[in-house]
Structure formats: C-alpha cells, structure tokens
Amino acid sequence: MIYRENGQFKTSYGADQQIFPIAQDRYLVLAIIAFAFIGVPFLADEYYFRAILIPFLILSLAALGVNLLVGYCGQITLGAGAFMAIGAYAAYNFLIRVPHMPLLGALILGGLSAAGMGILFGIPSLRVRGLYLAVATLAAQFFADWAFLRIKWFTNDSSSGSVSVSNLQVFGFPVESPVEKYLFCLALLVVFGLLAKNLTRASIGRQWMAIRDMDVAAEVIGIRPMWAKLSAFAVSSFFVGVAGALWGFVHLGSWEPAAFSVDRSFQLLFMVIIGGMGSIVGSFFGAAFIVILPIFLSQILPALGGLVGVHVSTTVASHMELIIFGALIVFFLIVEPHGLARLWVTAKEKLRLWPFPH
Amino acid sequence: MKIRSLALAFSLAAVGITSTVTAPAAFAQAKEQFFPVLVYRTGAYAPNGTPWANGYVDYLKYVNAKGGINGVKLSFEECEFGYATDRGVECYERLKGKNGGATVFQPLSTGVTFALTDKAPVDKIPLITAGYGRSESQDGSVFAWNFPLLGTYWVGADVAIQALAKREGGFDNLKGKKIALVYHDSPYGKEPIPLLQERAKMHGFNLTLLPVAHPGVEQKATWLQIRQNRPDYVLLWGWGVMNSTSLKEAQATGFPRDKMYGIWWAGAEPDVKDVAEGAKGYNALALQHSAEPESKIVKDVLETLYAKGQGTGEKADVGSVLYMRGLISAMLGVEGVRKAQERYGKGKVMTGEQTRWGLENLNLDQKTLDAMGFAGVMRPVQTSCLDHMGSSWVRVQSWNGSKWVVNNEWFQADDKLLRGMVLNASRKYGEEKKITPRTPEQCKM
Numbered sequence: 080m081i082y083r084e085n086g087q088f089k090t091s092y093g094a095d096q097q098i099f100p101i102a103q104d105r106y107l108v109l110a111i112i113a114f115a116f117i118g119v120p121f122l123a124d125e126y127y128f129r130a131i132l133i134p135f136l137i138l139s140l141a142a143l144g145v146n147l148l149v150g151y152c153g154q155i156t157l158g159a160g161a162f163m164a165i166g167a168y169a170a171y172n173f174l175i176r177v178p179h180m181p182l183l184g185a186l187i188l189g190g191l192s193a194a195g196m197g198i199l200f201g202i203p204s205l206r207v208r209g210l211y212l213a214v215a216t217l218a219a220q221f222f223a224d225w226a227f228l229r230i231k232w233f234t235n236d237s238s239s240g241s242v243s244v245s246n247l248q249v250f251g252f253p254v255e256s257p258v259e260k261y262l263f264c265l266a267l268l269v270v271f272g273l274l275a276k277n278l279t280r281a282s283i284g285r286q287w288m289a290i291r292d293m294d295v296a297a298e299v300i301g302i303r304p305m306w307a308k309l310s311a312f313a314v315s316s317f318f319v320g321v322a323g324a325l326w327g328f329v330h331l332g333s334w335e336p337a338a339f340s341v342d343r344s345f346q347l348l349f350m351v352i353i354g355g356m357g358s359i360v361g362s363f364f365g366a367a368f369i370v371i372l373p374i375f376l377s378q379i380l381p382a383l384g385g386l387v388g389v390h391v392s393t394t395v396a397s398h399m400e401l402i403i404f405g406a407l408i409v410f411f412l413i414v415e416p417h418g419l420a421r422l423w424v425t426a427k428e429k430l431r432l433w434p435f436p437h
Numbered sequence: 438m439k440i441r442s443l444a445l446a447f448s449l450a451a452v453g454i455t456s457t458v459t460a461p462a463a464f465a466q467a468k469e470q471f472f473p474v475l476v477y478r479t480g481a482y483a484p485n486g487t488p489w490a491n492g493y494v495d496y497l498k499y500v501n502a503k504g505g506i507n508g509v510k511l512s513f514e515e516c517e518f519g520y521a522t523d524r525g526v527e528c529y530e531r532l533k534g535k536n537g538g539a540t541v542f543q544p545l546s547t548g549v550t551f552a553l554t555d556k557a558p559v560d561k562i563p564l565i566t567a568g569y570g571r572s573e574s575q576d577g578s579v580f581a582w583n584f585p586l587l588g589t590y591w592v593g594a595d596v597a598i599q600a601l602a603k604r605e606g607g608f609d610n611l612k613g614k615k616i617a618l619v620y621h622d623s624p625y626g627k628e629p630i631p632l633l634q635e636r637a638k639m640h641g642f643n644l645t646l647l648p649v650a651h652p653g654v655e656q657k658a659t660w661l662q663i664r665q666n667r668p669d670y671v672l673l674w675g676w677g678v679m680n681s682t683s684l685k686e687a688q689a690t691g692f693p694r695d696k697m698y699g700i701w702w703a704g705a706e707p708d709v710k711d712v713a714e715g716a717k718g719y720n721a722l723a724l725q726h727s728a729e730p731e732s733k734i735v736k737d738v739l740e741t742l743y744a745k746g747q748g749t750g751e752k753a754d755v756g757s758v759l760y761m762r763g764l765i766s767a768m769l770g771v772e773g774v775r776k777a778q779e780r781y782g783k784g785k786v787m788t789g790e791q792t793r794w795g796l797e798n799l800n801l802d803q804k805t806l807d808a809m810g811f812a813g814v815m816r817p818v819q820t821s822c823l824d825h826m827g828s829s830w831v832r833v834q835s836w837n838g839s840k841w842v843v844n845n846e847w848f849q850a851d852d853k854l855l856r857g858m859v860l861n862a863s864r865k866y867g868e869e870k871k872i873t874p875r876t877p878e879q880c881k882m
Contacts, residue, residue: 126534130527228622228648238631238862239571239624241551245870331526333551335624337651338522374527377517393490394478397517401479 082430098276115265120258128257135370136264137325142350142362143275144318149348150356151279152311153291154204155212158219159319159347161200164339165223166193166320167327168233171242175235182249186267186324193320194313201312205305208294220341227336243333260329267325271318276359278314287311288357319347353411355420364419372407376400469512470505470774470786472497472767473532473539475549480519481652482677484707485759489545490515491750492763495738496771498749502741506775507783512536518549525549526556533560540792541565541770547625550583555870557582562789563773563796567766568593568701568724572628573862575855577797577825578874580863584796584825586769586818588724590674591858592850593700594629596722596831597672598636599848600698612641617663619656619683620674622648629674629700632858653679660686673699673721680708688715695720695835705758709836717838723758726765726814727834727843730756734764734810758841765815773799797822797880816847822880829855 082103089095099105123132145159170189174180196219203215227233227240234242247254254263278284286307289297298304327334346369354365377400384391391399415422474493477486497511505511514535516528525544533539542557543565544550550570557564558581565584566574572591574583601616602608618633620626630646637644645666647659653675660683663671671692673683680703687694695718699708704721706728729735735756742748743755754760770792777787777795787795799820806815818827829850834843867874 124534126530130530134523134527224650239547239551239627241548241624243551243555243869245555331523331552332555335522335548335551337548337623340651378531392478393476393515393517394487397479397519 082427082433084431096280098280112269116262120262123261125257128261131371131374132261133257133264133330134326135366136261136268137322137330138347138350138370139363139366140264140268140271140325141319141322141347142354142366143271143359144315144322145347146351146354146356146358146362147275147278147287147318148311148315149351150358150361151284151291152287152308152315154201154308154311155209155348156216156315157213157341157344157348158200158216158223160339160341160343161219161223162193162197162316162319163323163326163343164227164336165196165316166190166323167334167339168227168242169193169320170324171244171327172233172235174244182247182254182328186321186328189324190317190321193323194317197312197316197320198309201309201316204308204312217341217344220344223339224336224341239335241333241335242327244328245332247328254329264325264329267321271321272359275318279359283307283310283314291357349408353408353418355418355423358418358420360423361418361420364423368407368419373400373404376403468786469510469536470540471536471538472511472513472770473528473535473542474513474515475525475528475532475542475544475546476515476517477520477545478517480521482520485677485702485705486520486545488705488707488750488754488757488759489763489766491748491754492760492765493543493767494749494763495742495755495760496764496767498742498747499738500771502747506771507778509774509778509784509786511771518546520546520548522546522548522552526552529553529556533562537786538562538789540774540787540789541796543567543766543770545569545766547571547628548623551624554580554583560789561793563793565766565770565773565796567769568762569625572632573859573866575824575826575859576863576874577820577822578863578876578880579867579872580825581875582793584769584820586796586799586820586825586827587765588701588829588831588850589826590625590628590700591632591855592826592829592831593722593724594632594672595636595850595855596829596848597698597700598633598640599851600720600722600833601670602640608640614642614670615645615666615668616642616670616672617645617647617666617668618672618674619647619649619659619663620672621653621676621679622650625676625702626674629672631862632855633672635854635858649675649679649683652677654682656682656686660690660692663692664690669696671697673697673703675699675703675708677707681711684709684712684716684719688712694718698722698833701762701831704834704841705762706841707759714838716836718835720833720835721841723832723834723841723843724762725816725828725830725832726758726761727832727841728756728758729761729814732756732810732814733812734814735761737810738764761814765811768809768811769796769799769818772801776800796820797825799827822875822877 084101087102148154148156166189169192170185173188174185200216200219204212207215234240254260286302289302290307294304350365350369353368355361377396380396380399381391476490497513501510516532518524518528525546539562541563547569550566553564563582563584565586567586568588570585572589574580574585575589602611605611633644647662649656649659675683694716697719699721701722701724709716739755743752773792773796774787776799777791781791797820801818803817816830820827831848832843834841
C-alpha cells in the first residue's frame with residue numbers, strides 16, 4: 080500500500096531514466112544517506128565507528144569495484160586483494176615522496192596506479208575466461224605479495240616492512256577522530272556509488288553486460304571486447320585501489336602486506352556472490368554480511384550462552400562463529416542463488432501488492 | 438514467507454539479546470581493574486597462543502584469589518582474534534572502553550602492535566609487548582606508551598650472535614662464517630635483520646636471509662637453499678607451526694640441529710614436541726625463563742587455582758614455556774598497576790595513564806621477585822623514561838628430546854650497540870610522526 084507507484088506519471092525522458100524512478104525508492108535512499116551523514120554521528124560510539132562502520136564502508140567500496148568486474152562484465156577475479164595492496168602502497172608512496180601531496184590526490188593516484196596494474200593483469204582475460212581467468216588473476220595476488228614484501232623501496236626501506244601514515248587531512252580538515260574518518264569514507268563511498276551506478280547505466284556498462292551475457296554476440300553487434308574488458312578491469316581496479324588506500328590510511332593506519340592477502344581477495348569475491356552479482360546494492364549487502372556478521376556472532380554467542388547459563392569459552396565461540404557463518408553462506412546460496420540483492424527485489428515486488436496480493 | 442518470518446524472528450531475538458546483555462554491563466561497578474585479554478586460541482598459531490593465554494588469565498585469577506592489588510580485584514575479558522591484524526584491532530576497540538576502561542593491552546602479535554602503536558597514545562592505554570613488538574620502542578621518550586619489557590628482537594638477535602661467538606671462541610672467529618636467518622615473512626621476522634646486518638659488518642660474517650611465507654608449512658625451497666649454501670649456523674625466527682616444520686626440514690636435510698638457534702618464540706614445547714628426538718640438540722633463546730614447572734609461583738598457581746578446579750587450561754601445561762611467558766606478562770601488567778597505586782593512592786582503580794607511570798617506574802629487584810615466587814625464573818627489571826625495556830637478560834636452552842634444558846649462563850645485549858640503533862630508529866619514527874621526544878623534566882611528571 081505504501082510502496083506503490085500509482086499516480087506517479089513520468090512526463091519526460093529524464094524522469095523515466097533516473098536512477099530511482101519510483102518516488103518511494105528515491106526518498107528512502109535519500110533518507111538513508113541523510114541519516115548516515117547526520118544521524119549516525121550522533122548515535123554510534125567509537126567502537127561502532129572504528130570496528131564496524133568504517134570497515135564496512137571501505138569494504139563496500141571494494142566490493143562495488145569487484146562487482147563491476149565480476150557482476151557486470153562477467154570476468155571472475157581473484158586479484159582484488161592485490162589491487163587493494165597496490166592502491167594502498169602507491170598512495171602511501173605518493174603521499175610521502177611527493178611534497179605537499181594532498182590526501183585526496185594520493186588516494187586518486189593510488190587508485191589510478193591500481194587501474195594501470197588492473198589493465199596489465201586484465202590482458203589474459205582477452206584469451207581465457209571463467210575459472211581459468213580466475214587463476215590468471217591470482218597471479219596478481221602473488222605478484223603484489225612478493226613486490227611489497229621484497230622491494231624495499233615500496234615500503235620506504237622500513238626495516239620491518241610495515242608502513243604507517245598519520246596526520247591525515249583533507250582541505251584543511253583533519254581526518255583523525257572516528258567520526259571524521261567515518262564521514263570521509265562515507266562521502267567517498269557516496270560519490271563512488273553514484274559513479275558506479277551511472278557507469279552501469281551508461282553505454283560502457285551496457286557493453287560490459289553484453290560481454291558478460293555472450294561475448295561472441297556482443298562482438299557481432301560491434302562491441303570491442305578488448306576495450307570493454309580492459310575498461311572493466313581498469314574501472315574495477317580503480318575502485319578497489321581507492322578502497323585499499325582507505326583501508327590502509329583510514330582504517331588500519333599502519334599495515335603490512337598480510338592485510339591484503341589472498342584471503343582478502345576471496346572475501347571480496349564472496350561479498351559479491353552473496354550480495355548479488357550485477358547489483359550495486361548487493362555489494363553493500365554482501366559487505367555487511369561478511370564484515371558485520373562474524374563480529375556480531377563473536378559477541379552474541381557468549382552472551383547467548385550466558386542467558387541459558389552455559390559458559391561459552393573463547394575457543395568455542397570462535398569455532399561456532401565459523402560454523403554458523405559457513406552454514407549461513409550455504410543457506411543463502413541454496414535459498415537465493417542470486418544473492419541478497421535478489422531477496423531485496425523480491426521483497427519490493429511483494430510490497431507493491433501488499434496487503435492485497437490478488 | 439517462511440524465510441521472512443525466520444529472519445524476523447532471528448533479528449528480533451538478536452535485538453532483544455543485545456539489549457539485555459549490554460544493559461547490565463553498563464551498570465557494572467567500576468571498582469575493578471579491567472584487563473583486556475587479546476588471545477588466539479584458534480587458527481594457525483593456536484598451539485602457541487593458547488598456553489600464553491592460559492598463563493595470562495591464570496595469573497589474573499591468582500591475583501584475585503590472593504586478594505587483588507591492595508584490595509582492588511581484577512576483571513578480565515578475552516577477545517579472540519586469530520592472529521589477524523584487523524580482528525585484533527577490532528578486539529582492541531571493543532575492549533578498550535569496557536568495565537571502566539582497559540588498564541593495559543598485550544596483543545602477542547607484532548602486526549597488531551604496529552597497528553596499535555598509533556592508537557595507544559590517543560586512547561591513553563599502555564601497550565606491553567614483553568619480548569616482541571617494535572625494537573625501537575625501547576626509547577620511552579618517543580614511544581611513551583609502548584613497553585617492550587624484558588627484551589626486544591634486537592636483544593634476541595644480539596644475544597644469538599654472542600652465543601655463537603662464545604661457541605666459536607670469540608667474535609674474531611666469526612669472520613667468514615656463514616649464518617642464515619630463516620624468518621617468518623612478516624614484521625615479526627624482519628625485526629632482527631637490521632641488527633644482524635650491523636653485527637655482520639662488525640665481525641665479518643656472511644648473513645643470508647631466507648624468508649618463509651605465512652604460516653610457514655612450505656619450506657622445501659628454503660631448506661634446499663640451506664643444503665646448497667651449507668651455512669655454519671641457522672637462526673630460526675619462526676612462530677607456531679613454522680618452527681616444527683623447520684626442524685623437520687632440518688632433519689630431512691641433515692642440517693645439524695645443534696647448529697640451529699631459535700628466538701624465544703621458537704623455543705617452546707609446541708615447536709619441538711612433534712619432532713621430539715629429531716629436534717634433539719636444537720638451541721633456543723630463553724627470555725629469562727624457560728619451562729619452570731618447579732618454580733614456586735607455578736606451585737602456588739596449581740594450589741590456589743587448579744586444585745579447586747578453577748584453572749584455565751590443562752594442568753599438565755602449567756609451567757610450560759609459553760604458559761610462563763603469559764604468566765610473566767600478566768605479572769608485569771599487575772606490577773605496573775601496583776607501582777602506580779603507590780603514587781596515586783593504594784586500593785584505588787588505576788587509569789591507563791596512571792598505569793603507564795607505574796610501568797615506566799617499575800623496579801622489581803631480586804628480593805621482590807623471589808618473594809613473589811619468581812626465584813630462579815626471572816632477573817630484576819627496572820624501567821625508566823629512556824629505557825622501557827627494563828632488562829635484557831637472556832639464557833640459552835636446548836632440547837634434549839623430551840624437555841628443555843637451560844644453560845645457566847646469562848647473556849645481556851650489548852647496550853652500546855643497541856642504544857645507538859634504538860635512538861636512530863626512534864628519532865626517525867618521531868620525525869615521521871611529528872613527536873617531540875620528552876625531555877628528562879617531562880619524564881618526571
């Protein structure tokens with residue numbers, strides 16, 4: 080009843096082609112963004128910012144990038160962690176080696192470096208596809224691991240191989256306290272989210288989807304596979320690279336290559352698969368599922384045990400966390416193979432008819 | 438429909454439980470000194486993380502059983518992070534404000550230590566890294582909140598070279614010798630490299646660096662290199678399963694185990710137990726203590742906790758090397774609080790900032806240690822503003838096939854060499870982070 084577009088007439092092409100053609104959607108998203116900017120800083124405490132919200136925002140951005148490549152262009156990648164690392168280390172080097180380098184400039188340049196490497200490691204996609212491509216992109220992961228562990232120049236000759244940044248600021252505003260960091264990440268995520276959505280609606284996104292759905296047919300109707308695939312790799316790596324730089328700069332503050340290990344690549348791929356391939360909102364669902372659920376479980380299990388009078392030790396809680404987490408992944412993949420985003424779409428369909436389904 | 442009601446029920450239950458759980462916590466009285474415990478009882482490093490955590494928690498329980506610190510009881514909460522840096526940071530954020538605020542953090546992970554070093558000064562919580570962490574953080578004038586008590590990796594590396602020199606009959610005899618460092622490829626394993634390079638320059642031995650990727654179960658290539666290079670000695674800088682794998686590979690390669698020297702994190706029971714006879718003769722440094730099942734403190738703990746069924750772990754593990762390290766780590770934190778109470782009021786709960794003062798002015802002489810039951814386990818520890826390490830006594834122990842045997846010869850790191858390196862590195866860090874080192878006057882505050 081509430082969610083019904085009756086009476087909303089579109090009188091121009093612009094109105095018909097906007098991102099959220101239904102008014103309720105539009106207002107809901109605007110309300111969520113407004114709440115995230117204005118409401119959350121007053122409601123959340125430091126723990127929520129540092130341990131949950133900031134990682135969630137940054138990994139959402141990374142998942143968004145992976146989704147552009149995997150979900151929209153159909154090129155499976157296992158190198159996302161590597162591109163995060165490249166983004167982080169490149170941004171770090173730009174920041175410390177170029178005098179007066181602004182933070183945003185370093186982040187963008189970090190993203191661009193990742194994009195460059197993305198194109199390089201995307202070249203195999205012109206010949207191989209599917210699982211073979213996934214294995215080929217794994218090479219990026221090992222290359223990045225090796226480079227940042229072995230080439231001392233990248234880590235500014237730090238003896239332990241760990242690098243760190245501090246005193247971050249943007250346009251004279253410090254990015255130090257949790258709220259500032261949160262707002263900074265949120266602002267970037269909103270900009271990049273809008274960018275991603277519009278890219279997928281534009282000609283380039285349609286080319287990616289055509290390649291994903293059937294590359295031979297796409298080629299026949301005049302889409303250049305090389306351009307489409309490599310641009311997808313570049314854009315995706317740019318997003319992931321910026322996310323990696325944020326992960327190092329804003330979330331960790333000091334990091335080592337292990338922060339961007341192959342586990343991270345898998346994690347990002349899982350986010351996209353669980354959240355929903357080829358769906359912008361799915362990236363956020365997937366990131367929320369993977370970031371928040373384990374932390375939630377590790378806190379709720381001892382508490383649950385306490386309620387029924389059982390002392391749950393740290394070991395048991397930690398094992399239970401993995402078991403439940405794994406079981407939920409299997410559950411969602413069986414019940415809804417198209418990801419959480421599809422559940423959301425189904426819910427919206429039902430809401431349109433609710434409460435009179437017939 | 439079913440899914441939706443299920444999801445609804447789940448989220449409702451979750452919300453309900455969260456609110457009931459968090460509510461009483463807010464009312465918990467702040468009269469207790471809160472010790473957060475970062476542990477890894479699961480994951481690749483669990484065999485080493487578990488005894489450490491048991492020792493740590495046992496000592497806190499033991500202090501409580503003995504009436505607390507001048508009457509102040511201790512509370513503690515574990516947080517499992519599986520040696521993953523990001524989860525460790527999450528645990529830190531989760532626990533730092535709980536129960537009236539964390540007293541001190543001891544992450545038992547060099548990666549987490551690096552990540553927390555920037556956060557500790559902001560949150561005003563000291564960081565004890567007994568036997569690990571950043572080596573340059575010994576300089577308390579720059580690293581006001583880091584306490585690498587008892588020893589750093591540079592101390593370890595320095596003593597290892599001294600032990601080799603002793604065995605060869607003097608530093609001069611090290612000239613031309615080949616020494617290989619087999620290390621965990623992480624900040625932990627890389628820490629000793631600058632010092633070893635410095636020593637290599639001084640004494641003219643050849644240093645070969647052989648990194649092993651996390652978690653260290655794949656070392657065939659590394660040991661092939663050792664077989665080709667035939668180094669005179671191998672220094673082992675591993676953690677967890679990497680150590681036992683190294684020893685097995687050494688056995689397979691035929692490298693004499695008695696020419697292998699491990700750091701104190703490669704010198705515990707889980708590292709050698711599986712290899713047993715194959716590791717016979719293997720040497721490892723002992724960060725003051727070794728396995729101490731006969732010490733008075735262990736007997737006290739057994740009597741006060743385990744006899745009543747209140748122990749945290751297995752009775753058989755009490756007194757093992759890593760258990761002792763956890764126990765001593767907890768003891769250092771507790772003694773920091775006790776020292777702080779002398780200044781800020783006995784029987785009061787100390788804040789992180791007050792504990793920091795206590796740790797910086799720690800003075801555990803042999804008499805105090807003996808009275809606490811640490812006779813034969815530890816040597817005195819005395820910290821100051823400039824020296825946050827407090828002592829650099831190290832012994833060498835060797836595995837006889839079934840247990841660790843300590844050689845009762847005490848080594849100490851070369852202070853002249855270390856001091857210069859520490860100051861150089863800490864000044865560099867201070868410049869990067871725009872920290873002005875504290876002056877002696879500021880130190881007294």
